[in-house]
Amino acid sequence: MDFFKYQGTGNDFILIDDRDETFPASQERIARLCHRRFGIGADGLILLRNHSEYDFQMVYFNADGAEGSMCGNGGRCIVRFAHDLGLFEKETRFLAVDGEHYAVVTEEEVSLKMNEISGIDHQPDYSFLNTGSPHYVKVVEDVESMDVVAEGRPVRYDDRFAPGGTNANFIEPIGSNTLFVRTYERGVEDETYSCGTGVTASALVAHQQLGMNSPVLIQTIGGNLRVSFEVTADGSFNDLYLTGPAVRVFTGSIPDEFLAD
Numbered sequence: 531m532d533f534f535k536y537q538g539t540g541n542d543f544i545l546i547d548d549r550d551e552t553f554p555a556s557q558e559r560i561a562r563l564c565h566r567r568f569g570i571g572a573d574g575l576i577l578l579r580n581h582s583e584y585d586f587q588m589v590y591f592n593a594d595g596a597e598g599s600m601c602g603n604g605g606r607c608i609v610r611f612a613h614d615l616g617l618f619e620k621e622t623r624f625l626a627v628d629g630e631h632y633a634v635v636t637e638e639e640v641s642l643k644m645n646e647i648s649g650i651d652h653q654p655d656y657s658f659l660n661t662g663s664p665h666y667v668k669v670v671e672d673v674e675s676m677d678v679v680a681e682g683r684p685v686r687y688d689d690r691f692a693p694g695g696t697n698a699n700f701i702e703p704i705g706s707n708t709l710f711v712r713t714y715e716r717g718v719e720d721e722t723y724s725c726g727t728g729v730t731a732s733a734l735v736a737h738q739q740l741g742m743n744s745p746v747l748i749q750t751i752g753g754n755l756r757v758s759f760e761v762t763a764d765g766s767f768n769d770l771y772l773t774g775p776a777v778r779v780f781t782g783s784i785p786d787e788f789l790a791d
Contacts, residue, residue, distance in 0.1 A: 531546070531552075531553065531783065531784045531789060532546075532547070532781065532782070532783055532784075533545065533546055533563075533570065533781065533782055533783070533784055534546075534547075534611060534614075534778060534780075534781050535570065535572070535778070535779040535780050535781070535782075536607035536608075536610060536611060536776060536777065536778050536779060537607070537752075537776075537777055537779055538603035538604075538606045538607050538640075538724065538726065538752075538774060538775060538776040538777070539603065539723065539724035539750050539752035539753035539754070539755055539774055539775065540722070540723025540724050540750070540751060540752020540753060541573055541601075541603035541604070541607075541722055541723055541724040541725065541726065541752060542571070542572050542573055542723075542779070543572050543573060543574050543575065543576050543601075543603075543604050543607050543608075544563055544564065544570055544572045544574075544575040544576070545575075545576050545578065545607065545608060545611045546575065546576070546577050546578065547578050547611075547615065548577040548578060548579050548589075549578065549579060549580045549586075551579060553577055554789055554791070555577070555589075555591070556595070557591075557594070557595035557596055558595060559595070559788065559789070560575050560591045560595040561593065561594055561595035562595075562788065563575060563784070563788060564591075564593040564594075564595070565593075569788075570782070570784075572593065573592075573593050573715070573718050573722050574590060574591055574592050574593055574598065574601060574604055574717070574718075575590075575591045575593075576588060576589065576590050576591070576601075576604050576607070576608050576611075577589040577591075578608055578611060578612060578615075581624070581625050583625075584623050584624050584625045584630070585612060585617050585618050585622045585623055585624050586608075586612050586617055586622075586624050586625075587624065587625045587626075588604070588605060588608045588624055588625065588626040588627075588631075589627075590604050590626070590627065592716075592717025592718060593717060593718045593719075594717050594718070594719065596717060597627075598627075598663075598717050599627060599628065599662060599663040599664075599727075600626055600627055600628040600645075600661075600662025600663055600727055601662075601663070601726060601727065602642060602644065602661070602662065602725070602726020602727040602728075602729065602730055602772045603724055603725065603726035603772075603774075603776070604726070605626060605631060605633070605642050605726065605772075606633070606640040606642050606726065606772065606774065606776040607640075607776045608624070609622060609624070609633040609635060609640050609642065609776065610635065610640050610776040610777070610778070611778075612624070613635045614778060618635075620634060620635055620636075621633070621634050621635075622635075626662075627662075628645055628662040629645060631643055631644070631645075638775065639773055639774060639775055639776075640773070640774070640775075640776045641771050641772070641773040642726075642771065642772045642773070643769075643770065643771055644661060644662060644727075644730055644770040644771065644772055645661075645662060645770070646766055646767065646768045646770065647659060647660075647661060647734060647766065647767040647770065648764075648766045648767075649765075649766075650734060650735060650738060652738070652739070655668065656668040657735045657738075657739070658691075658696070659731050659734065659735070661727045661728075661730045661731045661734075662727045662730075663697060663727040663728075664691065664694065664695075664696040664697065665696060665697050665698075665699055665727060665728050665731035665732075666685050666691070666696045666697065666698045666699065667699045667701060667728075667731050667732050667735040668698075668699070668700055668701070669701055669702070669703075669735075669739065669740070670700045670701070670702055671702065672702070673700050673701065673702040673710050673711075673712055674702075674710065676700060676712070678698075678700060678712045678713070678714050678721040679714060679720060679721055681698070681700065681714075682698035682700070682713075682714025682721065683698075683714060683719075685698040685714070686698055686714055686716050686719075694716075695716045696716065697713060697714065697715050697716055697725060697727070697728050698713065698714040699711055699712070699713045699714075699725070699728045699731060699732050700712050700713075701732045701735070701736065703736070703740055703742070704749065705747070706742075707742050707743060707745075707746060707747055708746075708747040708748070708749065709732055709733065709736050709742070709746060709747070709748050709749065710748075710749045710750075711725075711728065711729055711732045711748055711749070711750055712750070712751065713725035713728040713729075713750075715728070721751075722752075723750060723751045723752030723753075724750040724751065724752040724753065724755070725750075726755070726772050729748045729750065729755050729757060729772065730757050730770065730772050732748070733746035733748065733757035733759070734757075734759065734767055737759070737761070744757070744758045744759045744760070745757060745758035745759075745773075746758075753774065753775065754774065755772065755773065755774035756773050756774065757770070757771070757772055757773075758770070758771045758773070759771070
């Protein structure tokens with residue numbers, strides 16, 4: 531079975547064209563494929579499937595093999611994959627676990643429309659919101675030198691976010707409208723080079739707490755993104771877009787022994 535490897539600002543994924551629904555999905559098998567020593571290596575695996583009402587359907591699995599919530603960079607990568615497969619020309623509508631998404635593709639970038647966000651829970655030392663996945667966001671100093679795993683793992687499993695846990699984002703303003711964002715991701719159980727839904731959450735928190743306006747420019751370890759949005763009269767966020775590069779890295783074939791029961 532063929533696979534395709536894509537990355538969006540260092541957030542990397544195994545893409546499978548599963549329109550015939552022959553991929554034998556299991557948590558153990560997907561975790562082995564995502565393993566960086568014994569498999570292909572990735573932050574997640576994504577199946578592209580047919581859907582009668584959309585250009586395609588996105589089915590996302592975390593690196594631990596469990597089916598995951600929405601992944602922003604994964605969404606941008608599957609849009610690039612679908613474009614490479616010739617499923618659409620410039621604009622697409624597809625279905626993900628959190629509902630319908632719209633995206634636009636250029637040669638350099640993929641711009642993915644995220645769902646409307648109606649509320650942010652601001653606490654004294656952090657904020658919490660769901661941008662398709664749950665996110666804890668904390669403004670810190672010197673984010674570049676911090677130990678994100680040591681700081682983020684206790685937050686990810688904190689009882690306040692039980693039972694599903696949360697992703698943990700640490701942000702620092704590095705310009706009038708620019709953030710440096712680092713993220714500990716649940717399901718990967720490590721820091722990733724970039725997190726699309728985390729970057730989106732961070733930009734909205736920065737708008738409310740730091741006065742940053744749309745588009746908020748984001749620097750991650752893996753590269754640069756931007757988040758644009760409109761603010762409604764009741765304070766909700768709509769026309770919310772995550773934009774940045776999504777690139778095919780390589781292709782290959784999965785050996786039969788990986789697919790056997």
